[in-house]
Amino acid sequence: MERYRKLSRYFKERYGVRIQRIPIFAGFTCPNRDGTKGKGGCIFCDATGSGFAAFRNLSIKEQVFKWKEIYKRKFKNVKFFAYFQAFSNTYAPVEILREKYSQALADDEIIGLDISTRPDVLPEEVLDLLEEFRKKVEVHLELGLQTANYKTLKILNRGHTLAEFIDATIRAKKRNFAVVTHVIVNLPWDDIEDVVETAKIISALGIDGVKIHSLYIVKNTPLAKMYEKGKVKMGTLEDYIDRVITFLEYLSPSIVIHRLAADPPHEGTIFGNWGLSKTQVVNLIEKELEKRNTWQGKKYNYL
Numbered sequence: 403m404e405r406y407r408k409l410s411r412y413f414k415e416r417y418g419v420r421i422q423r424i425p426i427f428a429g430f431t432c433p434n435r436d437g438t439k440g441k442g443g444c445i446f447c448d449a450t451g452s453g454f455a456a457f458r459n460l461s462i463k464e465q466v467f468k469w470k471e472i473y474k475r476k477f478k479n480v481k482f483f484a485y486f487q488a489f490s491n492t493y494a495p496v497e498i499l500r501e502k503y504s505q506a507l508a509d510d511e512i513i514g515l516d517i518s519t520r521p522d523v524l525p526e527e528v529l530d531l532l533e534e535f536r537k538k539v540e541v542h543l544e545l546g547l548q549t550a551n552y553k554t555l556k557i558l559n560r561g562h563t564l565a566e567f568i569d570a571t572i573r574a575k576k577r578n579f580a581v582v583t584h585v586i587v588n589l590p591w592d593d594i595e596d597v598v599e600t601a602k603i604i605s606a607l608g609i610d611g612v613k614i615h616s617l618y619i620v621k622n623t624p625l626a627k628m629y630e631k632g633k634v635k636m637g638t639l640e641d642y643i644d645r646v647i648t649f650l651e652y653l654s655p656s657i658v659i660h661r662l663a664a665d666p667p668h669e670g671t672i673f674g675n676w677g678l679s680k681t682q683v684v685n686l687i688e689k690e691l692e693k694r695n696t697w698q699g700k701k702y703n704y705l
């Protein structure tokens with residue numbers, strides 16, 4: 403029995419093959435860094451803009467080519483989504499966005515577009531543009547939320563509140579976009595009630611997918627300074643597992659789970675996944691789901 407709705411199965415059922423996401427660095431920045439919405443960025447965000455920035459000096463076409471080579475050596479039958487991950491990938495004039503997304507889609511084996519952004523930089527003209535692309539490929543819109551607790555959002559220096567997230571989601575869902583939300587369930591300022599409320603809000607909004615992250619701390623970030631001064635205490639691995647399971651229990655069973663833990667960068671991480679790999683953390687969560695005989699949506703009876 404699968405105890406949560408895995409992304410890999412969703413892709414397999416839809417396309418019949420493995421889908422691999424290619425992380426694209428498109429040279430965007432973020433309004434929470436350049437002073438438009440805020441300065442300094444979210445307290446956990448490092449200079450890479452919370453993205454996996456390999457090949458960042460290459461053109462988008464070259465990045466696609468390089469990653470395809472790597473993945474084709476690893477997997478036999480595979481197709482690709484272009485994943486615009488780092489920084490805010492809708493934060494530019496529409497014509498520039500069109501040009502960048504088109505470069506990635508010039509390759510026939512790219513069958514989907516995954517656009518990661520902030521909820522406060524999703525104007526209607528960007529949604530119009532994404533509707534154009536959706537006529538050709540599947541489009542996923544990834545919106546960072548992290549937590550429904552607006553006080554914690556303030557501490558994180560997100561530069562937006564829950565209201566902007568709800569607004570962006572409603573507007574995207576009105577146009578039938580697949581919305582994927584990022585959450586961090588072990589934020590030291592949140593308790594288990596915040597985790598439950600976040601799951602409920604995401605379910606109530608009819609969101610399609612969730613990426614669950616474990617908070618990690620990278621050098622040269624405001625969070626690293628807080629941690630080094632003893633102002634932030636990270637919870638235990640057991641607490642993380644408990645929070646993920648509780649989150650899943652309250653989440654609608656139809657929501658696709660894109661990830662269960664973060665993948666901290668290889669360099670510069672001060673605290674990440676309690677010294678374990680992402681796969682090890684995921685294995686422990688799956689074991690605990692079995693042990694507790696519980697599953698995604700078990701407590702989804704509140705709407």
Ligand code: SF4
Nearest residue numbers: 432443444447451489
């Ligand atoms: S919104 Fe994203 S890119 Fe911008 S500061 Fe926060 S984590 Fe970094």
